[in-house]
Amino acid sequence: MIAILSAPSNLGLRPPEPGSAPGASKAPEALREAGLMAGLTRAGARDAGVVLAGRYVDDDLTRPFGVVRNQEAMIDHSRRLARRITALLDAGDIPLVLGGDCSVLLGIGLATSPRDGIGLVHLDGHTDFRHPGNSHECASVAGEDLAAAVGLHWSAIADIDNAGPYFGPQHTVHVGHRQDDEEAAEAARLLGLVVSAKEAQARTPEQLASDVRAVAGTRYWLQVDVDILDPSVMPAVDSPDPGGLTAAELTALLHHLAPHAIGISITVFDPDLDPAGDYARTLTDILTTGLDQLTRNA
Template sequence: MEPVRIVGVPTDYGASRRGVDMGPSAIRYAGLAAELESLGHDVRDVGDLPAPRTEEAARADPGRSDAKYLDAISSVCGRLANEVAGAANVGETPLVLGGDHSLAIGTLAGASRGADLGVVWFDAHGDFNTPGTTPSGNVHGMSLAAALGRGEFETSPWARSDGLDGENVALVGVRDLDSEERRTLRESDVTVFTISEIDDRGITAVVDDALGVASSGTDGVHVSLDLDWLDPTEAPGVGTPVRGDVTYREAHAALERVADVDLRSLELVEVNPILDDHNRTAELAVELAASALGKRIL
């Protein structure tokens, strides 16, 4: 099996609620490394990237209301991109632990360096806002748009993923979109599978189609798993829960499909231990990572 490099990104710059910076520690505490080693993976945990606390970042740069803590996010994402690219270049699968979803800008930049990348984005939200459309200013709601160079991110080399094209991006299980985000997604080349389509067709059919979009003509697939993709009865420890999203069994079925493609990188984001119940959400993140990396019932 492919060796796995674990890297933590303890940030909450992009989120509206504090505590998600403790997500990497919670996921490790839930037994991530041991679970992956039991599957036969050679696991190397390189620790957490340095990231100033939000209070320190605010003192250094008061920032802007339409893209909060953008300088701090760009700095951390630059370091993360180098780490992810380095892992991929030596044949390791980068497994990034968040932290809020703004870190995906760095993961995507690194995974697409020197490669044509496809993306499957498991999330209740679209993350397709820009500073010009956001109702909140929270960058975790802009990460996919940033990686695709939309809006002002078109002139932000640190954010754009040059090996990524919207035609190879699929959102799965979307349930909650802002009005401008809905419009821009409709106008984009991104493929969106809503939770309604999962209800109508079933999770495996939808995920197979999403993986087909992401793998068509690409060198590998990045999978971004926001734990708020699951119904909050399954994953209570997230900052932006959405009722009525995917079930525990649907999530495992989806991630098991991921193991059948050329997985270039994987990230687990938005685990917030402060909001969790006995680390349930972090434990679920470990289970789903194992499914994506080859765990089966038989």
């Protein structure tokens, strides 16, 4: 059964302006209001509750080098999220984690790393491959989560409880970055498969899903950052960049990838940038349709 678990964290994002907090932590409730929970529960999913994150603090003026934003709160949230995901997986459920920002991938990795043969499929408009080895500006895990997941970040976040790397690079796939992504070349050298949004659009969803499974295997975690969508479709994200997928393209890709996922996470939707709720409804339509096969099989 699909178990919908809210993880409303904004801890890995930069503040939209000094002293303020990002709105991504409001995403689970905004998606509930847009009908996502009702639609999925009618299809057989259940509500698995919420794992609350600690308070967001803009510590840019006081944080020492070598520490990411909200590090201690993020580590605590990752541990608690991992325990909940572990319990769901042990019960035979398929967790659908509603973030929040991409830092939830740390808790997901903590839960999946003890399980043999779990790959990672990372759908994102950015490679999120910034790390201390290629940048002096590391601070926001939401732009560094993929690097951390494969063990390339500071050990405090990439090796929580000596569990890193959370995913093997050779079984990790990234899809969806734009052509000007600064870390794409390095990610392509180190990961099993890296496909830009433009390259993804040149393949059929069936072909792309087959290519993904050839690397990630048939048991993987599916991480979906909604900025993989073009801003004309989904502008309610912190870093919208042109050249992303259409709603139909992401829906079709999810349709082919979701059936082999042991769990799915949805991240970086920001309701503060969607006051009328239009984009929450767009995302709800994409997810309820794209995950339809998963709900039928679960």
